[in-house]
Amino acid sequence: MKRSEINNLIRSSIEFFDKMNFRLPPWAFRKPEEWKGQYDSCSEIADNMLGWDLTDFGFGEFHRCGLILFTIRNGNFKSDKKPYAEKIMIVEELQETPMHFHWNKMEDIINRGGGNLVIELYNSDNEGGFTNTPVILKTDGILRKVDAGGIIILTPGESICLEQGVYHRFFGEKGKGRVLVGEVSAVNDDTSDNRFFKPVGRFPEIIEDEKPVHILASEYSKYL
Secondary structure, eight states: OBHHHHHHHHHHHHHHHHHTTOOOOGGGGOOGGGGTTOHHHHHHHHHTTOEEEEEOTTSSOTTTBOEEEEEEEEOOTTTOOOOEEEEEEEEOBTOBEEEEEESSOOEEEEEEEESOEEEEEEEBOTTSOBOSSOEEEEETTEEEEEOTTOEEEEOTTOEEEEOTTEEEEEEEOTTSOOEEEEEEEEOOOTTTSEEESSOOOSSOOOBOSSOOSSOBGGGHHHHO
């Protein structure tokens, strides 16, 4: 992805967060040069990969298959006691996050506002494939059963609890607008805990056609 595209996506995201009355922490708006020499005071941010994150999953078509998010808080089993994480995401109409599950992370996905979020579900087998068994889960504490490959549509205010090993892909419902999506989960580790059904790229290769407006969570080591 070009840095100019990333910059524009971050600017657009900030505008959408403001529109939805969702406030990011003050350090979300730091310029790259403001991070220099700040590791001692900001080690949790850097080590636990808090902040701006986005991906086109290696397809080069962000608006078709991609995701932009901001990790607000996250623990690290190697260095602290925090056992939880929280993210805020923006999902566009028909913008897909591909089918995947997590080996260790249990999570709640929450529609915080805007459009509707469509989630397709499968159980996984021991080889990482799909099963034909129904998926048993809860939405807002209510027990649900969904056929293999079935969907659940979350309207604003609704949430779904996804246990480890449950395959899911999601996208914004056509005609309903962008979706503000929250995630509350166990500690998040995007370097090792994601199992995609088909291999994808998690972190984008960046073409530096202009200077970054804000750095990504994967870039702290370059600046701190």
